[in-house]
Amino acid sequence: AQKVTQAQTEISVVEKEDVTLDCVYETRDTTYYLFWYKQPPSGELVFLIRRNSFDEQNEISGRYSWNFQKSTSSFNFTITASQVVDSAVYFCALRLNTGNQFYFGTGTSLTVIP
Amino acid sequence: NAGVMQNPRHLVRRRGQEARLRCSPMKGHSHVYWYRQLPEEGLKFMVYLQKENIIDESGMPKERFSAEFPKEGPSILRIQQVVRGDSAAYFCASSPQGFYTDTQYFGPGTRLTVL
Numbered sequence: 454a455q456k457v458t459q460a461q462t463e464i465s466v467v468e469k470e471d472v473t474l475d476c477v478y479e480t481r482d483t484t485y486y487l488f489w490y491k492q493p494p495s496g497e498l499v500f501l502i503r504r505n506s507f508d509e510q511n512e513i514s515g516r517y518s519w520n521f522q523k524s525t526s527s528f529n530f531t532i533t534a535s536q537v538v539d540s541a542v543y544f545c546a547l548r549l550n551t552g553n554q555f556y557f558g559t560g561t562s563l564t565v566i567p
Numbered sequence: 568n569a570g571v572m573q574n575p576r577h578l579v580r581r582r583g584q585e586a587r588l589r590c591s592p593m594k595g596h597s598h599v600y601w602y603r604q605l606p607e608e609g610l611k612f613m614v615y616l617q618k619e620n621i622i623d624e625s626g627m628p629k630e631r632f633s634a635e636f637p638k639e640g641p642s643i644l645r646i647q648q649v650v651r652g653d654s655a656a657y658f659c660a661s662s663p664q665g666f667y668t669d670t671q672y673f674g675p676g677t678r679l680t681v682l
Binding site for chain 2: 457459488490495496497498499500503544546554555556557558559560
């Protein structure tokens with residue numbers, strides 16, 4: 454069975470602090486895809502990144518970076534120099550090489566305090 | 568280039584009524600997915616459709632729920648005889664080809680409240 458765990462339910466940081474959102478996944482498949490989505494207060498889901506299981510290179514996009522560690526089945530997301538606009542719920546998701554659905558974690562609610 | 572569109576954004580129904588949720592995929596996308604988000608939970612897959620076909624409905628409740636994606640027009644998620652437990656946010660996503668590598672792009676969701 455597939456499972457995505459986001460153990461941090463809520464995080465609060467002060468603006469300009471760095472923050473890391475944890476994501477641990479479970480699957481027996483060797484080929485899979487990992488995603489992060491952002492859900493701001495307006496409610497829509499915004500795609501942030503996709504990473505396949507064969508590519509363990511870390512990725513950086515502006516203030517966002519992702520650390521994929523296959524050995525620990527983790528795909529953590531770090532925001533550096535956080536801003537108030539980063540306040541949102543962040544979801545980690547897993548998609549297998551077969552099948553059609555995404556498996557979502559329960560989300561981490563991030564509040565950035567000015 | 569419009570994204571995935573869903574309407575209505577908010578829907579209020581009384582117990583026993585029917586709810587119809589609409590989803591127009593991104594231009595060029597022919598694969599549609601529906602997810603349900605219960606309060607303080609992650610999204611749960613419901614159904615995957617291509618034009619005129621249901622491909623995977625393994626996440627759909629067996630009763631009262633149905634989905635379609637006609638040749639013309641939006642995809643419809645239909646909930647008959649709604650109950651309070653149906654109150655949730657329903658998200659639609661689309662992808663261009665439905666392959667496993669595809670990223671799914673989500674709409675803004677429809678928030679259903681059952682009184």
